[in-house]
Amino acid sequence: MSAQENFEVSTLRIGPFKVFMPKVEAEKIAGTKLVNSSGEKKNLVQYNGETIQIDLFDNYINEANPSVPSITYMTTSSKKFKTKSGIGVGSTRDDLINAYRNYANFSVRPDWDSNGKPI
Incomplete structure (x- = not known):
């Protein structure tokens, strides 16, 4: 566990976990073994009391590492x-527009959970 809390989120990270981070590195941060996802298996890790779901798959990194979990x-x-702009779970559409209105391009799309409820 990191000594300093990291609650930043972006398109490529949640806290200290990053997309394409090798499984071995993610396990060090999580403090637990993680399993490759099969569509049904989910890794739920605790980070400073907060839950993050992490899905692992074998990914091509480069020729030396053609299949890395x-x-x-x-x-x-x-x-x-x-986010650095203060947007997170629970932010409203107006929060998004106010935070990003001066960006050249952004879009907000609706999404639904598995029960058909808006999220």
Whole structure:
């Protein structure tokens, strides 16, 4: 566990976990063994009391590392994780527009959970 809390989220990270981070490195941070995802297996890890779901698949990194188990997908429902602009779980459409209105291009799309409820 990192000595300093990291609750930053972006398109490529949640806290200290990064997309394409090798499984071995993610296990060191998580403090537990992680399993490759098969569509049904999910790794739920605790980071400073908050839950992050981490899905691992074998990914091509380069010719020397053609098949490396690494983070492919992550989610969290924790409201502690935020972007540098302060956007996170629970932010409204208006929050998004206010935070990013001066960007050249951004879009907001609706999404639904497995029960058909908006998220």
